[in-house]
Amino acid sequence: MTIPNSHLGSSSTSRKRTSYKAMNPQLRKSNSNVSVPPQDQPKLINEVRKAIEKHKSIEKIKHRLGDEYTRFCSDESISRYLRARNWNIKKAEKMLEASLVWRMNYKPEEIRWEHVAAEAETGKIYRSSFMDKHGRTVLVMRPRCQNSKSTRAQIKYLVYCMENAILNLPPEQEQMVWLIDFHGFGMSNISIKSTKETAHILQDHYPERLGLAILYDPPKFFEPFWKVVKPFLEPKTANKVKFLYADDANTKNLMESLFYMDKLESAFGGKNEAKFDVKIYAERMKEDDAKRLALHKGASSSGTTSGRASTVSLDFSIANTDSDSDGEKKTSPEINEEAILAEAQKIAAADGGGRGGRIEV
Numbered sequence: 533m534t535i536p537n538s539h540l541g542s543s544s545t546s547r548k549r550t551s552y553k554a555m556n557p558q559l560r561k562s563n564s565n566v567s568v569p570p571q572d573q574p575k576l577i578n579e580v581r582k583a584i585e586k587h588k589s590i591e592k593i594k595h596r597l598g599d600e601y602t603r604f605c606s607d608e609s610i611s612r613y614l615r616a617r618n619w620n621i622k623k624a625e626k627m628l629e630a631s632l633v634w635r636m637n638y639k640p641e642e643i644r645w646e647h648v649a650a651e652a653e654t655g656k657i658y659r660s661s662f663m664d665k666h667g668r669t670v671l672v673m674r675p676r677c678q679n680s681k682s683t684r685a686q687i688k689y690l691v692y693c694m695e696n697a698i699l700n701l702p703p704e705q706e707q708m709v710w711l712i713d714f715h716g717f718g719m720s721n722i723s724i725k726s727t728k729e730t731a732h733i734l735q736d737h738y739p740e741r742l743g744l745a746i747l748y749d750p751p752k753f754f755e756p757f758w759k760v761v762k763p764f765l766e767p768k769t770a771n772k773v774k775f776l777y778a779d780d781a782n783t784k785n786l787m788e789s790l791f792y793m794d795k796l797e798s799a800f801g802g803k804n805e806a807k808f809d810v811k812i813y814a815e816r817m818k819e820d821d822a823k824r825l826a827l828h829k830g831a832s833s834s835g836t837t838s839g840r841a842s843t844v845s846l847d848f849s850i851a852n853t854d855s856d857s858d859g860e861k862k863t864s865p866e867i868n869e870e871a872i873l874a875e876a877q878k879i880a881a882a883d884g885g886g887r888g889g890r891i892e893v
Contacts (some may be wrong), residue, residue, distance in 0.1 A: 533728075538650065540626045553703060555558075560599050566618040566619045567655075568619045573611065576619055576621060577607050577610045580610050580613070580614065580624050583622075583625045584628060593632055599828060604605065604632060604635070608706065609628075610628065612706065612739050613627050613740075615739070615740050616735075616739035616740050616766075616768070627736065630736060630737075631736065640691045640692070641828050643688060644693060644821050645814060647688070648688060650685075651685055651686065652689060652810065652817075654677040654810075655672075655674060655676075655808035655813075656675070656677035657690065657695065658671070658692050658813055659671055659697055659700065659816075660672050660791065662791070662795035662804075663702075664709050664791050665790060666705065666743070666790075667705045668701070668705055668707055668708050669698075669705075669709070670709045670711055671693055671697055671708060671709070671711070673710060673711065673713065674713045674715075674848055675712070675714065675717050675721045675814075676715070676716035676717050678721055682741065683786075686729075686732070686794065687726070687729050692731060693735060694734075694738055696824075699827070700820070706740070708741060709743055709744045709745075709746070709790075710744070711744065711746050711748065712746065713748055713749075713799050714747065714748060714750040715748075715749060717751060717754070719880070722754075722757050722873070724761065724867055724869060727764070728761070731769070734769070735765070735766050742772055743772065745772055745774065745880045746798070746800075747774065748776050748777075750775060750891055751880070752880070752883045753880040753883065754876070754887035755876075755891045764803060777890065778801060782888075787802070794795060806844060808862075836844075
């Protein structure tokens with residue numbers, strides 16, 4: 533939302549824009565969750581849209597993205613970017629610009645099952661056949677099933693899973709749940725690089741899509757790894773991460789409040805004994821690929837997809853920097869992976885293999 537500075541005069545063209553928080557001193561704390569009255573939100577959304585439309589490269593963006601541009605500049609999409617940036621217009625605009633450029637270069641809507649099938653075959657990430665009680669798509673993750681050393685391939689599969697999860701959200705829902713199964717997790721499964729890339733993709737290009745991430749039965753030796761990873765996460769994202777343990781009395785009650793137990797997998801305390809079957813899953817994904825293709829048919833039929841260059845050079849000044857929940861630039865912590873692994877090994881040895889204890893968060 534923008535307001536005029538009275539000393540600049542009455543001309544709207546000379547008025548200086550400011551953020552919603554600047555109008556409300558009590559909301560200036562960068563990591564606070566800003567609440568904007570519903571009646572004010574359309575104006576803020578339109579401010580972001582108008583700012584994007586004024587960029588001199590916008591016609592190139594529209595041509596490259598086709599229908600994708602319309603979808604990402606919808607009221608619902610812009611609202612997510614504004615919420616991620618605590619309704620700060622300038623920061624939401626910059627964040628959205630970065631996502632539009634990323635989608636032009638990365639082309640996530642063009643990723644198909646055959647492009648990621650090798651990554652998917654162990655069931656390390658898949659969309660569950662059930663939703664939670666809020667109608668949110670559930671992505672199941674099993675770090676122990678990692679079958680690739682390529683961070684690029686891992687991230688490509690993650691993007692595919694995110695796009696598929698969003699495709700399957702009901703109209704009234706825009707967030708998903710991650711269920712992360714740590715059974716069988718070992719120190720060989722620890723990868724700070726891929727985790728940091730995952731956080732970057734999730735936070736910068738899928739804002740407000742994660743509703744909850746449940747880390748189920750993480751070993752005690754995961755603690756030093758979490759301490760290093762947490763600074764990469766925006767506070768809003770970190771607050772959505774919950775550590776649950778099967779032998780904790782409160783865990784069952786929480787899971788029952790979130791999921792239908794007859795549908796929830798037994799690995800998470802549910803009654804569903806079904807196992808991941810890549811052949812069955814492949815058919816589901818191919819059907820969804822056909823749906824996505826139909827969704828983007830407008831862009832394809834207009835020739836925008838086939839006409840895309842492999843790289844796009846635009847005059848945006850957008851840096852890939854870590855940010856807090858309000859988009860303020862901050863410095864990434866120094867990482868000493870050897871020290872982290874040494875500390876994890878020490879905890880594992882003292883903890884009888886690292887399967888006991890709790891991670892304090």
